């Protein structure tokens with residue numbers, strides 16, 4: 001199988017590369033930083049079952065939509081097909097709406113939503129021609145629920161949810177093409193460090209204590225099981241986070257009230273320099289992986 005992973009230079013995408021390399025697939029690793037992608041490729045070759053020719057490092061900026069067609073052609077030229085596209089690249093947000101510039105909202109939609117839609121549209125005709133393929137998108141619990149400090153991130157992930165649920169209905173006549181929306185809760189990665197804040201030029205800059213978050217390897221293992229089984233929607237989180245999408249889905253009035261109350265602590269945590277979700281980890285004793 002040929003698997004194309006975006007955002008493969010760190011966090012979930014990097015770990016996807018490592019676990020996929022042990023399964024013997026051909027890999028296309030994309031993100032903006034070539035040196036980081038080369039580092040990931042080296043580790044894939046050291047620890048996985050792949051040879052150099054099985055891993056293509058393909059620099060890609062999701063914001064540069066005009067490059068997506070060319071990138072898709074480059075993958076097809078190298079491997080002849082794309083079996084799985086994993087739309088993983090993206091950024092989060094830590095800022096209150098009242099303080100956040102419109103440029104930040106634009107950036108989040110351009111990157112998380114339009115960048116992902118654009119790449120998917122480039123790959124889709126090829127999958128339709130072959131009548132097979134898997135389109136996997138790393139969404140977020142924030143694509144199901146919402147919380148303070150992440151209104152733009154949540155909007156971009158809700159948009160993805162609507163887009164891919166809609167696309168799946170259009171592909172009903174192609175049962176060989178599947179669309180999976182994978183929604184993780186907090187997972188160890190660089191997501192907080194790279195999060196946008198009030199201005200588009202300002203990131204959070206550090207990850208803070210991530211020890212309580214789900215291990216990247218655990219999240220990715222569950223993702224791969226989900227992908228192998230063509231699950232349409234997956235929520236991956238430890239408690240108490242996993243209960244939130246259920247509440248939002250089945251009891252939204254309660255969910256809005258509770259999230260408003262709990263959200264105050266999220267803002268307090270962030271303003272005092274802690275991880276925004278620090279206090280919720282303590283609510284539930286974390287089980288070992």
Ligand SMILES: NC(=O)c1ccc[n+]([C@@H]2O[C@H](COP(=O)([O-])OP(=O)(O)OC[C@H]3O[C@@H](n4cnc5c(N)ncnc54)[C@H](O)[C@@H]3O)[C@@H](O)[C@H]2O)c1
Nearest residue numbers: 007009010011012061062088089090140186187189190191
């Ligand atoms: N870590 C979490 O808690 C969590 C939870 C839910 C969903 N997610 C989602 O998982 C995905 C991966 O995030 P992560 O947690 O590994 O964070 P991360 O910051 O470690 O990785 C993000 C990846 O996206 C890439 N990227 C950013 N901007 C890009 C651009 N313009 N063009 C191409 N690539 C770009 C980065 O280079 C990096 O490789 C994201 O879509 C994120 O929304 C993460």
